[in-house]
Amino acid sequence: MYDVAIVGMGPAGMTAAVYAARKKLKTLLIGKEWGGQIARTSEVENYMGFQLITGQELMRKFEEQVNEYPVEKILDEVISAGSQKENFIVATKGGQQYFARTLIIATGKQPRWLNVPGEKEFIGKGVSYCSICDAPLFQGKKVAVIGGGNSAITAAYDLIKIASHVYVVSLDDWKSDPALSDKIKDAPNLTKMAGYQTLSINGEQTVKNIFLKSVREPFRETNLEVQGVFIEIGTVPTTDFLSGFINLNDYGEIVVDCSCNTSVPGVFASGDATTAPEKQVIVAAGEGAKAALSAFKYILEN
Template identity: 35%
Template sequence: MSGTYDVAIIGGGVAGFSAAMYCGRLKLSTLLIVESRGGTILLTNHVTNWPGIKAISGMDLATNIEEHAKEYKPDIVDAKAVKAEKTKDGFSITDADGKTYLSRTLILATGSATRKLNIPGENELENKGVHSCALCDGVFYRDKTIAVIGGSDSAVKEALLLTQWAMKVYMIYRGEKVRAEPINLERVLANEKIEIVNNTNVKEFAGNGKLEKLILDKPYKGSNEFKVDGAFVEIGRTPNSELARQLGVKLNEKGEVMINRHAETSAPGVYACGDVADTIFKQAIVGAGEAVLASYCAYEYLQGKKR
């Protein structure tokens, strides 16, 4: 359709397509602007915490949610939204090709991006030994020695995944103890291929055309040089909150969009859900729930209801 949509949803991950599904159920005219369909869940090999489904790949889960949303026939534009502005009656969103769309409410499901270490060699050796997607690129390290940099639950899961190819996986973590869910921590401690190097930072990726070694800030077995064939950086993610910033929506110190328990932001008619929001537990199931709340509250807002 053309004209003004009831709701525009920005983002095509679990949260974005969940919101599109629910807005469809609520009979809202819905526009979904998607830079990349699937979102962060695509990086997860096995999703085992989606209620009702014991195990499913991230790819299949994302596809299922997208197909479910499409049953309600939202308009979907594959484009990067680069600008968001308040208008008299709602919002305007402009994509990277300069095309502008209008809506009465806005749901931000813009997700997050991989965080970088920002150390020497990281950009030069990207995909030449330095990676951020174990699921995609782990296959190149069959019987090799690799390092996972980070100590979060995601880092632990990456390390576990990589053991199916690698001969040895070092987890290099700046803290004392890795911060994984207990079930994953048990798995990593029981895995003989994984060794944790704690209280250590990586200062540099070094190599001539391909990664040859890490430079550590303290010696490991007598040397600051740590020879590896590959390294996977998993130190968390940064929220994609630029559009929220443009709208003057309140962000927290991490740059995440602050929402209340109704997925409302500080700006009337603007909602947020998924990894861009200031939720403490970033999981697909949480993002989907927030998306449903955002959709329902957008619906109530359009009905003129006040809380």
Template identity: 60%
Template sequence: MYDLVIIGMGPAGLTAAVYAARKKLSTLLVGKQYGGQMAWASGVENYIGFQYITGPELLSKFEDHVKQYPVERVEAEVVKLTRENGHFITRTAGGEEFHSRAVIVASGKAPRRLNAPGERELTGRGVSYCAVCDAPLFAGMDVAVVGGGNSALTAAYDLIKIAKQVYVVSLAEWTADPIIVDKVKDAPNLTKLVGYETVRIEGNERVTGITLRSLDGRKEEKKIPVQGVFIEIGTVPSTHFVEGLLELNEKGEIKVDCDCSTSVPGAFAAGDVSSIPEKQIIVAAGEGAKAALGAYRYLLNQ
């Protein structure tokens, strides 16, 4: 029986682990991917104390900090969280069960899928959701980025330095921050395709192209030969394992109060998975600290 199980290994979960350990709580950190979305960030320019740092470098500093404390760690996918007999049970895909008196859900978000034909079949064979991870694999090739927000334009910025040609495909005009738009708008190897939807991703063993349909009255289709498709159309909260236990909002995020408490006593949520309005590394870290302190207060009162 742990005092606290923290589900998620991103900035919220890692910060919560440090704060919980400093309060001498027996703590287990469990999650599918160490670092969460922070591990994908090519460059971070808005984390206080660092004018510029890459996501992996910042993750390394988080990890070094966590290692200073006796926090147990299990890398596994959580498939179900329940509350039974006054305590919580965290179940993993491998069949493991971890019992705790309190829990913090900091599972973050996962990439949103296009649900276009060919997408799932070609994932990992030319279809990617992480330019930071996979951009180097497409050196000298033609690629498409689907999306028009910050994540899409950041991916395009990473790719224009590596790929031969980058097509940025979006349903509507770009909505990315002006500072990001300025970095890519004049790139000679970038083609902006606004007003197109993705019909399908072409290829058998590997991606060979992407078929688009114009959203004007003509509805014309065009096929662009590319070897890679980067899907950057946002994220969805990883809350499937808490459905039926914790109250969610219309976006599927866990509803939290200002102290990170949820609809169930002893259960807290922090970071991008929660209903807080801003999704930033520094905000997630702060919310992780709040959640751990909230869990500590809860346990003191039991």
């Protein structure tokens, strides 16, 4: 029996683990991967204390700090969570069950599917959701980035240094921060294709092209020859396993108050999976600290 089980190994979960351990709580930190989304980000320029650091490096420092404390760490995917008498239980894909007096959910978000023919068939064969992971595989090749927000433009910035040509395909004009857009707008090997819908991803053993249709008159269809497709159209909360257990909003986010309380006493949540505004690393880390302190207070009072 743990005092607190923390689900999620991103900035929120790791910060919660450090704060819980410092309060001498018997702490379990469980998740399917270290670092979360930020570990797949090339450059972080707005985390205090580091003028410039890669996402992987920042999360490595988080992990090193967690390792300084007696936190039990398990790499596994939690597939369900619920109550059992006055305690809580989480079950994993690996077939294990863990019991705790309190829960902290910090599962973050996951990439949103484009949901077009060929997408799932070519995952790992040209389709990617992580430019920092997979960009080196496309050295000297033509690639498409699908999306027009911050994640898409960040991916394009990573790829213009590696690919022979980068097409940025989006339904509307770019919605990225101006500072990001400015980094790539004059790149000689980039083509901006705003106003296009991706209808399918095609190939044989690997991706060969994508089929596009313009959404503005005059309507045009085109086959764009590319060897890689990076889908960057946003993220969705990783909260499916919580349905029916705690309250979620219409977007699938965990509803929390300013102390990270959920609708179930003893269950707390932090980071990008919650209704807390501004999905930023520094915000997630702060919310993780708050969740751990709230869990400690709950244990003292119950």
